Amino acid sequence: MKMDVDEFIEQVTNEQYAATNFTMNRKALEADLQKALTPLVQFITEQINADQIAQARLIVDDADTVFKLETGVINLPFDNIKATSKIMAGDGVKPINVYMIVESPDVNRSKLRIDEAAAADDFVKQTPAMTTRFVEWTQDQLNKIDANFTAGEEEAAETK
Template identity: 30%
Template sequence: MEIKVKDFIDDIVDGKFINSEMQVAIEDLDSALKQVISDFQLSVSQNKLSKQTLFVQGFNEEIQFSLESGIINLPFANISKVDNFFENPDDNAPVNLYLITQADDLNASKFRIDEVCSIDDLINHPAKTASMVSEMVHKNIEDIQKNIEMKTENKN
């Protein structure tokens, strides 16, 4: 899947993308992830940009995981900066799946964005992509847990 840089920016600014949010308990994370990945895949298979967000509750802090279709590793929230990375706004750019994680104890910036794969790979290999996203989400949770433990140890 490709899109003109200008069209991508205009679509995000104008809100022309599929957007959903779900709150989920940490115990239900895996089933919610499957649903979010499936919804995301359905959106992009119809050539629509998408943002699917999970707000995970019941952990030491709220964790936000978002799947976004993008042309560069910047979240939709930073759309005003996207054109700085492209010479010609009429050029086509491949669309990729990005996993965005936000949590107070994730890292110093409380933010992480990872390229998972191209949208074409997601469409052609949905099970493999779902597994990759799940592994990345669980790795980020492990990192948060380690950071919380280190912070607690440093207080003692």
């Protein structure tokens, strides 16, 4: 899947992309990551097959955390479309990739982590492997969030 960068920017700016949201608490997420994340992967796969850019979000409502899969021309979330425009406007047709994103106050200093899952076409061809990759990546991010939260708590206790 490929798309003209300016068309991509226009569609994201005008929110003309497919989107879905799922919500659950942290305990339910951790109980079965595969079950929780598979619908996001399926949604993105369906949208790529329909030649549509898309965003799938899993909102962890009791943890101030959001996991996303997004299709894009650059490793920046849809929320940062102005930066994408500054960097890439006028760059012509580019391949679409699928990005795994987490937003959490405890994931890192920027509160954002984004990694490429695969090129959109490869994502579709390897959907079961992409689900596994997203599950493993999500577990890694949850581990980082927990470690950073604990370190922050310990630091706060030391300064009291």
